Amino acid sequence: MDNFPSCPSILVLLLLFFPLSWADSHDTFIKCLSDQSNQLSSIVYTPTNPSYTKILQFYVRNRRFNRTTTPKPSLIVTPLTETHVSATVVCAKSAGIHLKIRSGGHDYDGISYVSDDPFIILDMFNLRSITIDAKTQTGWVQAGSTLGELYYKLATISKTLGFPAGVCPTVGVGGHLSGGGYGNMLRKYGLSVDHVIDARIVDVNGRIMDRTAMGEDLFWAIRGGGGASFGVVLAYKIRLVPVPEVVSVFRIEKTVAQNATDIVHKWQLVADKIDNDLFIRVLIQPVTINKKRTIRATFISLFLGDSDRLVKLMGNDFPELGLKKEDCMEMTWIESVLYWANFDNGTSIYALLDRNSNVNFLKRKSDYVQNPISKEGLEWI
Ligand SMILES: Cc1cc2nc3c(=O)[nH]c(=O)nc-3n(C[C@H](O)[C@H](O)[C@H](O)COP(=O)(O)OP(=O)(O)OC[C@H]3O[C@@H](n4cnc5c(N)ncnc54)[C@H](O)[C@@H]3O)c2cc1C
CATH class of the missing domain: 3.30.43.10 (Uridine Diphospho-n-acetylenolpyruvylglucosamine Reductase, domain 2)
Structure with missing residues (x-):
């Protein structure tokens, strides 16, 4: 020893x-x-x-x-x-x-x-070039671009071409598409990666490869398999999707006293069955109203069509929300992108190029609900 x-x-x-x-x-x-x-x-x-x-x-x-x-x-x-x-x-x-x-x-x-x-x-923030070919309705987006920059670029080229991806404009393309990417056109067009048709990556040996060179297995893996797992993504080639010249949005708030529990319960039953042009997100938050704590459900929507059709659709399939024409706003798709990102009405599309973002203390977890939560369950939450 x-x-x-x-x-x-x-x-x-x-x-x-x-x-x-x-x-x-x-x-x-x-x-x-x-x-x-x-x-x-x-x-x-x-x-x-x-x-x-x-x-x-x-x-x-x-x-x-x-x-x-x-x-x-x-x-x-x-x-x-x-x-x-x-x-x-x-x-x-x-x-x-x-x-x-x-x-x-x-x-x-x-x-x-x-x-x-x-x-x-x-x-990767310097690698942010975006080229769009309106004729083929495709584009190359470098990984260091933000979603806002992609949406902005689309708006400068066409009023009727969009891309289904997240609602936060400062999210990076590199990490977002590597993980799947979902947004408010999810019901109509699926995930962002469903519209990726080619990519350029650097593998562990430093080789730069496109879809043909990397092969279909790796190409499959980099579309949702998680960032940083399979190499460095340099750029994604995307296929754009058609959006109408006029879309509609609404935001409706309901407290527990206004029947929020029943309406959220019904929303669960219709959200995945209603017309695919319609996406409704619900945000459930504790709030104080007239010095009393309560729960408020906020229904935020994007409809790929005009408000007459939207009101009719909601009247048939989700009358409990009580949507009226005056609750709806018609706008272009790019304006709806700003609306969903919580910019004030009339904000210039240049705002989408701003890389500054509010930075908070965050801890987030996501899950998929396989079966609707019962009314008792909602009340318990
Ligand atoms: C405020 C906020 C809002 C969000 N909104 C949405 C939404 O609406 N929809 C949605 O689907 N998601 C949303 N997300 C989640 C977001 O899409 C993921 O966290 C995504 O991975 C972020 O990508 P990033 O490039 O910004 O992040 P980063 O932190 O840069 O990267 C995330 C992961 O990807 C890897 N990665 C980054 N770039 C590359 C690259 N070029 N090649 C290989 N790997 C790479 C990183 O190493 C890391 O593992 C949101 C997140 C936040 C914080």
Whole structure:
């Protein structure tokens, strides 16, 4: 036993060993990257760079992960070209460094920019070009684009082409489409990934591949299999969907005293059966009205058609909500995108290009309800 070092000695050895090996990997990575890219200084941010904190924090979309105790990356790489992405993957692999891929930073648990292991961030925000071909009704969208930028681009090209994806404009295309992507045209058109027809990715060996090169299995996996699992997505080729020149929206609030429980219960029975042009979301929240705590259900809708048809449809299939024509607003599809993103009526579509977002403390979980919740269950909730 005398030959073994004492516990404090082991600790000192460990402390010496780990920082050194990490520093070595770090240097290996930087050297490898500079060998491959002469633009290194403009794409790599170390903690001593004055822009490091700003870049790191800009795409932190959850204040839970913006604390002094949150683990920080030792480097942020911000590629300007596909080749930069490829070089980053190759160098991170050869240096044995954990790579986090970030597009819009909206991961609910900060997975794209936090890790307990030493890590670097591959930040895709510069790769945000979007090209739309109205003739073929398709487009290429780079992973660092936001949904808002995609919707904006569509609006500049056509009033009758849309894309079925999420309602929050600052969500990144890279993470959103990798995970499926659902929005308020879900009932008519399914998920975003149902409209992805090609993609460009960088695999673990740094190869840039399109659908043909990657093969159908991998192409299937990157459309919903979860971000960062199968490589770095550079861009998705999407098929656009037709939207009418006039759509309708409404927002109706009902408290418990206004029969919210029965109406929400009925909504569960009709929501998946009513005309596919109609999507109704319900938000159930505790509120205080006249100093009394109660529960309020807010019904928010997008209808791909005019308000006359909407009112008739609702009268037949969901009369309990009591929708009247004056509750509805007719607008273009892009205006409905702004409406759903809670912008005031009349807000310019330029607002969709704004990458700033309100950052809150968030913890979110989703689930699928297989059977309608009973009225008793709703009351219990
Ligand atoms: C406020 C808010 C509103 C939302 N609204 C909706 C909604 O309406 N509909 C909906 O379906 N979802 C919604 N989401 C969920 C959102 O779609 C997912 O969290 C999505 O993964 C975010 O993508 P991102 O690029 O912004 O996030 P990131 O945090 O950058 O990435 C998320 C995940 O994808 C990986 N990833 C990112 N980019 C790439 C890439 N280029 N290649 C490979 N992997 C990558 C990351 O490593 C991480 O694992 C919302 C989330 C928030 C916070």
